[in-house]
Amino acid sequence: MSEPKIRFEKVGKTFPAPRSRSRAKRGRRAAAFTALDGVDLDIAPGEFTVLVGPSGCGKSTLLDLLGGLTRPTSGRVLVDGEPVTGPGHDRGTVFQQYALLPWRTARGNVEFGLEAIGVPRRERAERAREFLSLVGLDGFEERHPHELSGGMRQRVAIARSLAYDPDVLLMDEPFGALDAQTRESLQDELLRVWQRTGKTVVFITHGIDEAVLLGQRVAVLTSRPGRVKEVVTVSLGGARTDADDPRSSPEFAAYRHRVWELLHDEVDRAQRQEREAVAV
Known part of the structure; x- marks a missing residue:
């Protein structure tokens, strides 16, 4: 078996809790906040892995650790x-918010990251056109963000992250702010881009359908502190590329039900934690 592209090895992350006014008046110190505890997960080169879990389970924290934006407390x-000791050009990130520069065109936004790493002007323009074409934006290169739909803006963000050719693409609920029809269109587009480029993708979502549709493996996290509860291997076979919607296949329904079963108790537990936190 080949070495994993990504390895989380007994990863823990604890944040110091802010001291509330009520606690300060009573002279009590707030307890530290443990987001992750003992996360073990290997991701193979070229694999599309999806992370799901209840709100507050540490999904985005895991992505921040992988992106080098913060350091683990343990592991x-x-x-x-x-x-991983910090950000690097081997990892590109796409967030839910597009974070495009409003004064730059689609091409200019894609070129922005290439400028930072010293890519010559002519090559920047060629690569920007190539990756905008890859995400289906031929003819929109000179449009500014306000002239593009939400789905188009997210395509620009994906093209920007792909343009400097990172080995790993990190995606934190990139389609969460889009309407259902646009989201489904971009899911199909992302699968096509992934199959063409062979990137290793780590994708966060709250949507079970989205997780099963996109992921080769779906890692289900527990409620806080986040741990890997189970990793579900998804094998849709021809259903993933057939003209018919794979969501209508019995295989899809079975995987969806399995992920839902794993998540159900964790969501209930997370909601109890929230109620108890409010009551304190």
């Missing part, structure tokens, strides 16, 4: 066998 995060 290690490895990419190609090397510890």
Whole structure:
């Protein structure tokens, strides 16, 4: 078996809790906040892995650790066998909010990251056109963000992350703010881009259908502190590429039900935690 592209090795992350006014008056110190505890997960090169879990379980924290935006309190995060110590050009990130520069065109936004790493002007323009075409935006290169729909803006954000050719694409609920029809269209587009580029993708979602449709494996996290409860391997076979919607297949329904079963108790537990926190 080949070495994993990404390895979370007994990863824990604890944040110091803010001291509330009521606690301060009573002279009590707030307890530390443990977001993740002992996360073990290997992701193979070229694999599309989806993370799901109840709100507050640490999904985005895991992505921040992988992106090098923060450090684990315990354990290690490895990419190609090397510890992650900070951001790097080998990892590109797409967030739910597009974060496009409003004064730049679609092409200019894609070129922005390439400028930062010193890519020559002519090559920047060629790569921007190539990746805008890859995400289906031929003819929209000179449009500004306000002239594009939400789905188009997210396509620009994806093209921007792909343009400097990262090995790993990190996606934090990138379609969460879109309407259902646009979201389904971009899901299909993302699968096509992934199959063409062979990138390793780590994708966060709250949607079970989205997780099963996109992921080769779906890692279900527990309620806080987040741990990997189970990893579901999804094998839709021809259903993933057939003209018919794979969501209508019995295989899809079975995987969806399995992920829902794993999540159900964790969501209930997370809601109890929230109620108890409010009551304190």
